Amino acid sequence: MISQTRQRLIMGGMVGLALLAIVGGALYQDDDRLDEANIVGGGTQNQADGGGAALPADAAPAPGGAIEGFLPRSGEASACREEVGVDLAPGFGARLTINGIDIAPEEMNVNLDGDGNISDVITASRSLGHYTFSPTDACPNGRFLRPVDNRLEVCVFRLSDATGACAFRAENIFDAL
Numbered sequence: 001m002i003s004q005t006r007q008r009l010i011m012g013g014m015v016g017l018a019l020l021a022i023v024g025g026a027l028y029q030d031d032d033r034l035d036e037a038n039i040v041g042g043g044t045q046n047q048a049d050g051g052g053a054a055l056p057a058d059a060a061p062a063p064g065g066a067i068e069g070f071l072p073r074s075g076e077a078s079a080c081r082e083e084v085g086v087d088l089a090p091g092f093g094a095r096l097t098i099n100g101i102d103i104a105p106e107e108m109n110v111n112l113d114g115d116g117n118i119s120d121v122i123t124a125s126r127s128l129g130h131y132t133f134s135p136t137d138a139c140p141n142g143r144f145l146r147p148v149d150n151r152l153e154v155c156v157f158r159l160s161d162a163t164g165a166c167a168f169r170a171e172n173i174f175d176a177l
Contacts, residue, residue, distance in 0.1 A: 066092045066156050070172040071132055079150065079176040080139035083109065083125070085132030086154045086170075093164070094131040097153040098144045103133045140176035147177040 002010075066089050072082035085108075086094050096103040109132045111121040125132060131154075133144070140147045151173055155166040 065089060066167070067154070067170055068129070070152065070174075071130065072174075079145060079174055080135050083130070083132035083134050084145070084150075084152060084174075085109075085130060086152075086156075086172075088129040088131060088156065090129060091159055092129070092167075093157050093159045095155040095157075095164075095166075096131060096133055097155075098133065099146065099151055101144055103144070108133055135176075145176045148175045150174050150176060 068087040068089055071085045071087060072078045084098065085096055088094060095105075096108065109123050109125045109130065111123055135145055136142045139145050151171060154170045154172075156170065157164050157167055161167075
């Protein structure tokens, strides 16, 4: 039979290990969702017109819920080899600005018809919620990307909003080299 003192030591050790596991999990969790510090405007102001008009409560998405991550994901200095952009939850769309230059919709991941206009055919990446721009051969010294300190600004809007007004803005800073 186990003595009462030994039972207490065993239980105390098990509780200590459980607490250590909880603290370790909280410190070392890997959550690639958007950090709210990157949200410009806090998700409650319409940033499309300078931030003046407040959105209705049901129009403002939860900041960390709409953006699932920034692209590229393969690590530092992969922007010249992979698409640059944002991964969104279903029901959201985005407009991209890289280093202060707006990316035209036809320069993003869309299908163009014979006349160079955007067709109704949805690309595979767009069907996954990726709104991206593919760097040119001149990367990192092209029109959009520079070697370091690139700023991707994202205007996130609800696809159900016919006006396409920004529900909130977010940004990501990355290096191309």
